[in-house]
Amino acid sequence: MVVLPYFLSEMMERKCCGGVTPNTCKNLVNKGYIKATKYTPDKPQLFVIQYLSSGTIKDIEEGRVTVKGYSKDGGIVAENLESRMAMPKTQWNNELHDARDYGTKILKEILGEARFDFPKSLYAVRDCLKLFTLEKPNAIIIDFFAGSGTTMHAVNLLNAEDGGHRRCIMVTNNEVSADETKMLKDKGYQPGDEEWEKLGIAHYVTWPRTVCSIEGHDVNGKQLKGDYLGSEPPMHMSDGFRANVAFFKLGFLNPTAVSLGMRFSEMLPTLWLKTGAKGKCPELSGKQVPDMLILPENQFAVLINENTFANFAEKLAEHPEIQTVFLATDYEVNYQSMVKNLNVTEAYQLYRDYLDHFRVNRGRN
Structure with a gap:
């Protein structure tokens, strides 16, 4: 049996309790879902009134939460019968x-x-x-x-x-x-x-x-x-951890130099990131840019000299795991023709797509 303070009994008869009507308050008391805590004699409300929310009550009555007993202040001690995700509280105490x-x-x-x-x-x-x-x-x-x-x-x-x-x-x-x-x-x-x-x-x-x-x-x-x-x-x-990490310094490239294929080495890490950063970031050895890059470990390929497309397509066919390609050509017709002859899911035109995606203050001269 829960002994109610006079203040709570009076609330049941005449007033609402924090948004709970008198009749609802009586039902909550009868079921043990409401309690009075923290006596505050210097305030108009002598006790702090706490009660279970409708969602928690529903969980108890439908068997998702089982009541284990009651605390000294009359509150219900209960536990969930199954674990479930819950929204985090706005304040954490950890x-x-x-x-x-x-x-x-x-x-x-x-x-x-x-x-x-x-x-x-x-x-x-x-x-x-x-x-x-x-x-x-x-x-x-x-x-x-x-x-x-x-x-x-x-x-x-x-x-x-x-x-x-x-x-x-x-x-x-x-x-x-x-x-x-x-x-x-x-x-x-x-x-x-x-x-x-x-x-x-x-x-x-x-x-x-x-x-x-x-x-x-x-x-x-x-x-x-x-x-x-x-x-x-x-x-x-x-x-430590089983993890890989790479450091990149963000810089600005001259768009004209990019469009002429003169900054491919600096662009390569961005292409690697765009394709999911699989494997170790590839690097070019030496200053000369090759006609193509077939990178099974990184799961992407780059055609730099479009005149070698036939050889590129032949080598690419040997690596079905590569589903992303970058094709360097100034002509949209050539780009579309090459894509049709490749069995890949994603293709990008260099250097147009690169310039469109990574241009700063686009639209300004």
Whole structure:
């Protein structure tokens, strides 16, 4: 039996209880779905009234939730009979989300010093990613403001925990702090100088943290200490992760030089990314650009000299796993004719498609 405070009894007779009518309130009391907590004598409402939502009540009455007993304050103690996905709450109370202990301290262990202010907790970011990619083990996560690189670290940790193959793309500038800017300018350095660039966030924080967390050591080559918390079985930080990573510097290419095929080497990483970044990013050996590239490991191919198309098509037929091709030609008719003679799912015309997709401030002269 639940003994109701006078205030709740009066509410049942004369008033509404937080949106619950008197009759509904009586029914909730009879079934044990309502309780009065936290006595507040200095306020007009002497007790805080809590009751179960209609959805929870429905789960109990339809058998999806079983009642185990009652707490000291009269509240129901219950548990779900089956696990199910639920929307996250707006407020989390998890000690692993502490940014000082599991953000700043972890980063300092890797870098050996405080190079970045207020990094996020590794575990807070992991838990956020887990909410949205738990059933998407092949998701691509893009962080346009990478900062200290916590997102990449968290993606690798989540993959290690559940066997996923999620990929992460981090984007950051290479700016230096205000204090470092003043110090560098006082010494006569300018942006672009080696001394300036090496202190930029990408080179000084994001990239070192990424490499060290994957390889399991700090910037001085010493093994990282401790375990990743909340993981079963426990994972040692020194074990690192089974992951590959590549660093690219974003730059601007002259569109005329691109259209003439004079910047193909610089374009190749972009083509690799566009086709899913499979395998190791291909590189050209030497300055001379070949007539074609057949890249089974990367699952794409490039025809650079259209006069060698027949040979290109013959070699491509030997690799049915390649379903994406880039064809360099200035003529739309030639491009369409070549595509018709290839058994692939995706084809792009170089250098038109590249210029259309990656042009900055398009439409301006």
